[in-house]
Amino acid sequence: MLKRVAQAQQRWGGANQSIDNWLTARKNLLVEYCQLVGQKQSKPLDGAEQIEAVQHFCHHLVDYVSTGHFGIFDQIIDDCQDYQRVDGYISQLTASTDQVLDFYDRFNNVAEVSELNHFIAVLSSLGESLEQRFSIEDKLLGELYQHTVDEQSPA
Numbered sequence: 001m002l003k004r005v006a007q008a009q010q011r012w013g014g015a016n017q018s019i020d021n022w023l024t025a026r027k028n029l030l031v032e033y034c035q036l037v038g039q040k041q042s043k044p045l046d047g048a049e050q051i052e053a054v055q056h057f058c059h060h061l062v063d064y065v066s067t068g069h070f071g072i073f074d075q076i077i078d079d080c081q082d083y084q085r086v087d088g089y090i091s092q093l094t095a096s097t098d099q100v101l102d103f104y105d106r107f108n109n110v111a112e113v114s115e116l117n118h119f120i121a122v123l124s125s126l127g128e129s130l131e132q133r134f135s136i137e138d139k140l141l142g143e144l145y146q147h148t149v150d151e152q153s154p155a
Contacts, residue, residue, distance in 0.1 A: 047113040058108040076144045096133040
């Protein structure tokens, strides 16, 4: 997934500051995700550190998804001509957004390590959903890029 983020940054980076910031947030989110997944293999965190790491990830996850929905996607919808295709992509993201919000609701306010039962399994499922989400988001960015190229081409 990190390789795909780097490819997205290389392909679409520099054209729009808000998209650049969003792709950087995606990369940072994936780094946090990998750190959480790798906790069991590396030096385990104590209870308070583990809870803090999970809550930190939850906040970044919701911030990332919110920026997409209330910033980037609106811009893409406004700029692109093929509204039906773009709207289809947005509709596909709804299930992923629901899963993100469920994850946030379940783990953001944990107070005890015992509340993190099944966390790794749920995190793994979230990772699969995020991978699909990033692929769809990249298609949306491709639509925006194509629209920009079409606008700049002489008629």
